[in-house]
Amino acid sequence: MKTPVLRPPLEAVLFGFERIGMVIRIAWLPIFLSLLVYFASFVLLLGSAGIGDMDWSASEAALERVITHPGFSAFYILQSIILPFVVSLILSCVYVAVTRASTLAAYEPPSLPFYFALGSRELRYFVVRLLYAILVGVSAVIFFGLIAGVVMLAVSLVGAAEGEASLVVIAPTAAVSIWLFLVWLWIVMRFLLALPIAAVENRIAFGDAWKMTKGNFWRLVVSGLFFLMLMHAMVMALVLIIFVPAVFVLGLVGAVASSFVGAAGFGLFALLAVLAIPAFIVIGSFGLAAEAAFPARLYAYLSGCGDDCKIY
16 A cells, blocks of 8 residues: 555654644653653762762862762663653653643543553554664664765775765765665664554554555655654744743843842743743644654555545
8 A cells, every 4th residue: 555645644644743732642651750750860869978968069079979879870871771761661651642632533542630551562563662762772883884984985995095086985975875875764664663553553563664654655755754844843943932932021021120120020920931831832732743643644555444544
């Protein structure tokens, strides 16, 4: 089957707008728990031997003591390796629910004011997401390492060549580098549908994802590029619409108020921080919804599920 090029990214972005309330409702608790996990690890660092009682008046010396403290190594490992896996597991329930809601016509997440589910479906999705990230990362190291090797070899040959002879080296180098990049991109896009398969069908099926995307590579690439441009443009528009007017108005009012009541007038800027929190939640929810909905809409077109997947 062939997937449309423009409809999946457009439908993904529209889903982010249309179902923003639902996404906020099911995402706020997992996001809060994720932030709490990182905050708890930071508290543990401060509570480790001596770090919480340091004299921070000499900031450079205190920072050096923190970095060289044995507890900092454990904190760094926890923050950079362990916690990302924990947070990814927590957020799997959101990605699964959003993927199913953006794909299946008959599915609707529970209507409770909060949502958290961590069953077999979410665990399988977490495993698939982890395996897909490993696949993307390892293949990137291999192919970009090959590209770097080709470029270094070309640089050495160009340095030894003179005049038009250098063009004989540059042209094949560019061609080989582009080809290696396309091979890496081909691998990444061909396995992309393993994510919605795990969320919708509750199974790990990289082989089926490979089969479903057969003959659609260039369509997937163009559709993916269009989705990235469209989503980032929408996020920037939301930032400009929400934050710029608020910053301008509150800044102007704060400046005028400070001329009458002094520094107390700048307390209005605290209102900006209060407004920023829900604004970030709304923008983040939109991005999460669109990110999950894009491969879900590709799955809807390539799986042949018809009306069950909102294909009319």
